[in-house]
Amino acid sequence: MKPFEQFIGQMMESARRVQARDPKAATDVIQQALAQAGLLAPQQKTGAPPPAPEFVDLNPPPAWSKPRPRPRPAPGADSGLPGRFIAGSHACEAGSRRYKLYVPAHLPAGRRPLIVMLHGCTQDPDDFATGTGMNALAEETGCLVLYPEQDGRANRSHCWNWFEPGHQARGAGEPGILAGMTRQVMKDHDAEPSQVFVAGMSAGGAMAAVLGAEYPELFAAIGVHSGLPAGSARDMISGLQAMKKPGRARSLREAVPIIVFHGDADHVVNAANGEAVLKQFVGAHAGLRATPLHASEDGASAGGRRSTRRTWRDEEGQVMAEHWTVHGAGHAWAGGNPAGSHTDALGPDASREMLRFFLNR
CATH class of the missing domain: 1.10.287 (Helix Hairpins)
Structure with a gap:
């Protein structure tokens, strides 16, 4: 084994x-x-009661060999950029969460696009912003970037609870909080309603899939990096099983355009989940539009890693889905900054490619 x-x-x-x-x-x-796994040093027994066990998204993967030191980003690590990285919070009937919002220094006239970025387990907005480099791209394109923060009281590992039925449906739980937070930021910062997008990594990618499935009128497109299909688990055990081997994803009546990134050497969330996410959303497009989606495939070497990109277009030529397989990559954001956690600096640049896909809507 x-x-x-x-x-x-x-x-x-x-x-x-x-x-x-x-x-x-x-x-x-x-x-x-x-x-x-080498992740826990032997400890002496004490009289204190053991902590209650909880779900862990296994992000990062177990370090079977001695881990190499990685610099950690300091709070406000993107402070070198000219824009503002401001803190806020949102509360509604479903609950409350804090967030960070990047506002570029030179915003375009009129309304501007909004990108919602959902971090993975053990991460936070500052870390995720540093690792993905999305704030620097926001300066180039004039986008607002929203980073919701999972509360440690909701999940001690700071995972979005994508695997629980209470957090998989519209209008309740974390999807309800995140949708409400998005609408609040849209209103407060004059975002363009037709250009609101959500992307995430690992547990954040799985939650992005949930939001795309449950709120197609709110999000114009989604990005799922190393994630899982919407509704792919019903509890902790089935969540762990899905990470190892995806089951049958539920069908969607309506879905949004999607871009998927997954490393084919991911030993935390099996790469077959990337295919499952794609199938879930492409199937909804095909049924909704009643037109076939045409797939094309090409191989490329970008940023130091070979990758394969497949695209699906409708009869008008509009790209409705993209799937990037990053060869040799593990459970990490492709093309990310090594100063952030769970990144693979060799590329291709997932942030830039996702932003391109989003803004071409």
């Missing part, structure tokens, strides 16, 4: 212990798994 498969099996066993109302046994399984 491969180390990653063993780790997944242990996490699933821990979840079973939780369901059996045996939190101590579940904690023991988690600690054993982390110790075997």
